[in-house]
Amino acid sequence: MPDGNISFSFGHFLVFTDDMDGTVKWYGDVLGMKPGPIPDFQVPVTWLYLGDQPLLHVVQWEDDRGVDEAYVGKVNREVVSGGGRIDHIAFDATGLTDVLARLDSLGIDYIERRVDINSRYQLFFHDPNGIKVELDFSADEAGDRKPPAMFEELAAEMSS
Numbered sequence: 001m002p003d004g005n006i007s008f009s010f011g012h013f014l015v016f017t018d019d020m021d022g023t024v025k026w027y028g029d030v031l032g033m034k035p036g037p038i039p040d041f042q043v044p045v046t047w048l049y050l051g052d053q054p055l056l057h058v059v060q061w062e063d064d065r066g067v068d069e070a071y072v073g074k075v076n077r078e079v080v081s082g083g084g085r086i087d088h089i090a091f092d093a094t095g096l097t098d099v100l101a102r103l104d105s106l107g108i109d110y111i112e113r114r115v116d117i118n119s120r121y122q123l124f125f126h127d128p129n130g131i132k133v134e135l136d137f138s139a140d141e142a143g144d145r146k147p148p149a150m151f152e153e154l155a156a157e158m159s160s
Helices: 020-031 096-105 148-159
Strands: 013-017 045-050 053-060 088-093 111-113 121-126 132-137
Touching: 013 020, 020 045, 020 053, 020 096, 096 121, 096 132
Parallel strands: 013 053, 088 132
Antiparallel strands: 045 053, 111 121, 121 132
């Protein structure tokens, strides 16, 4: 079957939370996502938008009503944090210096990574639900910036 008529683009991801307000605020403060229009679902849900794209759907856990699993699928309620089989969600990003300042000002712990000086610059941190978030910055924007771990490795190499 030819692939010429097949294409894919990223639609959205869904996060279950015990704290709707905290999760919405966190994604707004950290990634600039804003609540937007929502279809009339029968569960408490907020759609967060980047620009005009509804990228993140946040659903409130409700023990007394439960989630409509006929609609969203089977939900493992015993896994209450993290991404289960999904290790992380990643966003292409710009504004590395400003993002680092924002994360610092919000008290968000993060890890900086870079394979080598020619690769993308990555930041990893966790949302309030334990889901790992990755931000990727172009090698051009990062320039010769090295993550702290790279400085430690280079110093160890130079002292030996």
